[in-house]
Amino acid sequence: MNGKKSKKAYENLDFMHSSDGRVIRLLAEYLEPKRRLRRQRVRDTIVFYGSARSLPLEIAEKKYSAVLVENRNDENDHAVMQAKKQLALARYYEDARELAKRLTEWSNSLKDGHRFLICSGGGPGMMEAANRGAREAGGKTLGFNISLPHEQFPNPYISPELSFEFHYFFMRKFWFMYLAKALVVFPGGFGTMDELFEVLTLVQTKKLQKEISVLIYGKKYWHDVIDFRKFVEWGTIHEEDFNLIHFADTVDEAYDYLTADMKHKFLDQRKFWYL
Numbered sequence: 001m002n003g004k005k006s007k008k009a010y011e012n013l014d015f016m017h018s019s020d021g022r023v024i025r026l027l028a029e030y031l032e033p034k035r036r037l038r039r040q041r042v043r044d045t046i047v048f049y050g051s052a053r054s055l056p057l058e059i060a061e062k063k064y065s066a067v068l069v070e071n072r073n074d075e076n077d078h079a080v081m082q083a084k085k086q087l088a089l090a091r092y093y094e095d096a097r098e099l100a101k102r103l104t105e106w107s108n109s110l111k112d113g114h115r116f117l118i119c120s121g122g123g124p125g126m127m128e129a130a131n132r133g134a135r136e137a138g139g140k141t142l143g144f145n146i147s148l149p150h151e152q153f154p155n156p157y158i159s160p161e162l163s164f165e166f167h168y169f170f171m172r173k174f175w176f177m178y179l180a181k182a183l184v185v186f187p188g189g190f191g192t193m194d195e196l197f198e199v200l201t202l203v204q205t206k207k208l209q210k211e212i213s214v215l216i217y218g219k220k221y222w223h224d225v226i227d228f229r230k231f232v233e234w235g236t237i238h239e240e241d242f243n244l245i246h247f248a249d250t251v252d253e254a255y256d257y258l259t260a261d262m263k264h265k266f267l268d269q270r271k272f273w274y275l
Contacts, residue, residue: 177199
């Protein structure tokens, strides 16, 4: 008999992309990154969260100037006010870039070979700033990108061998947290809020069984958007829960806190987290 062979199940793309193949896709988003990270000897990361909509300062300044001219220097014009907000976000972009650069230089200077790589969500904005700063310091840097309906492409500063593409948000979040020794949260929207509060919940409920530094950057933005103190005042969290967060408003302050805290938690005590 010369019947045509059927495809093997794992070579059948119709099956692999079906609801019945979901469990295999989930396993792939766990096992493929694990294999690559192990081969690249990535054990520890500093994760940066923040808005995908922020621009580099140079671009934001040009846009602001153009809008101002177009609207005859009317500071109260809606478009001008929006451009001014973009300018403020752009300053945070530059701070994220500088902080990532300095943390990478610090990490590269460690004598025992213990490395804290900068990791971001892989897209534009604050994510790009973090990867960019790390690359400017001569370090490798990770990007955990997510496929979205409005396509989000990986930024050009991610190390090619450490650029990942996820379909499932929860698998992406797992990899963010599995290796993270510190979390740096810059101004952002719903996605940033989602990621921040999930981490805080995991730490509060002891589901994250390791120490992690959580730093929120940009007091003006965060105090405008969320008054974290109100959680304590209303009794919905305890004082010790509020103390899980550290706030910073300058690169120097953030750098000093993170390096001291990680040194105490992971270098002096020789704590490691293996794949």
